[in-house]
Amino acid sequence: MKQIFILALLLSTSAVYSQGILKNVSIEAFGGFANYQGELQESTYTFSQSKPAGALGASYALTDKISLRGLITYGNIQGADSYSSNLQRRQRNLSFYSKIYDASLAGVYEFFDIMEKRYTPYVFAGVSVFNMGPYTYDSLGKKIGLGNLSTEGQGLPEYPDRKRSSSQNISIPFGGGIRFAVTRNVSLGWEFRFNKTFTDYLDNVSTKYVDRNILLAARGPKAVEMAYRGGELKNGNPVYPAEGTVRGNPKTKDWYYFSGITVSFRLFNDRDFNRGNAGKGIPCPKNVY
Numbered sequence: 001m002k003q004i005f006i007l008a009l010l011l012s013t014s015a016v017y018s019q020g021i022l023k024n025v026s027i028e029a030f031g032g033f034a035n036y037q038g039e040l041q042e043s044t045y046t047f048s049q050s051k052p053a054g055a056l057g058a059s060y061a062l063t064d065k066i067s068l069r070g071l072i073t074y075g076n077i078q079g080a081d082s083y084s085s086n087l088q089r090r091q092r093n094l095s096f097y098s099k100i101y102d103a104s105l106a107g108v109y110e111f112f113d114i115m116e117k118r119y120t121p122y123v124f125a126g127v128s129v130f131n132m133g134p135y136t137y138d139s140l141g142k143k144i145g146l147g148n149l150s151t152e153g154q155g156l157p158e159y160p161d162r163k164r165s166s167s168q169n170i171s172i173p174f175g176g177g178i179r180f181a182v183t184r185n186v187s188l189g190w191e192f193r194f195n196k197t198f199t200d201y202l203d204n205v206s207t208k209y210v211d212r213n214i215l216l217a218a219r220g221p222k223a224v225e226m227a228y229r230g231g232e233l234k235n236g237n238p239v240y241p242a243e244g245t246v247r248g249n250p251k252t253k254d255w256y257y258f259s260g261i262t263v264s265f266r267l268f269n270d271r272d273f274n275r276g277n278a279g280k281g282i283p284c285p286k287n288v289y
Contacts, residue, residue, distance in 0.1 A: 030054060
């Protein structure tokens with residue numbers, strides 16, 4: 001995965017080393033929050049349980065309104081049944097955490113020329129490779145990795161239709177935002193970025209409970225403990241659910257998303273670069289209305 005991140009960063013910043021196209025390159029940075037939507041987070045979009053996230057990369061302007069952007073993003077996501085409005089979910093008492101490492105390449109379309117309007121809304125879409133690793137904490141506070149526990153029978157011969165989930169996956173990032181020109185070369189903005197994944201195991205919850213004895217024999221008591229945690233609650237039900245009891249919904253894949261402040265620094269403004277007066281303030285708008 002490290003090789004993929006390094007390659008993406010080199011691709012997104014390689015233009016810096018070519019004087020001929022240097023004027024079209026901007027350094028991009030992002031700081032904000034990460035969250036997810038899945039079986040342990042019932043809201044489509046919320047700041048509840050959100051965690052810090054940050055990104056760094058570069059963009060290359062193809063025209064005044066269209067550019068390519070490469071970003072390396074890091075964030076933390078989490079979810080817990082304890083926040084659910086559904087009583088059955090709260091009684092299930094599952095939770096997870098995961099670090100997300102995301103390398104993305106996207107096309108960006110700006111509705112206005114920011115050098116004319118001093119601001120512009122924009123939209124984008126692309127593709128990303130991301131790394132995940134769901135984990136949780138047991139009743140003693142010990143960190144427990146969930147990926148190898150097969151809590152829903154992933155990889156067990158008794159459940160051949162339940163494949164083991166990979167830590168590396170593909171997602172489709174898309175979203176939008178708005179940018180405001182601070183100087184000729186610097187802009188600030190706010191962005192929402194949604195990532196549609198093709199896995200239902202960001203949170204390690206997807207389908208139905210497996211037979212307790214099969215799971216115990218294959219992965220041990222810790223796997224059984226992490227598959228159902230109702231017994232940890234005061235007056236909770238300690239009885240492991242019967243095989244086939246619904247645990248998640250495999251028809252809906254998980255999402256993760258980022259929102260926050262963006263900063264863009266254009267190495268040289270192409271118009272000013274040609275006239276030799278880069279960075280001398282913001283030009284007057286040409287078309288205000």
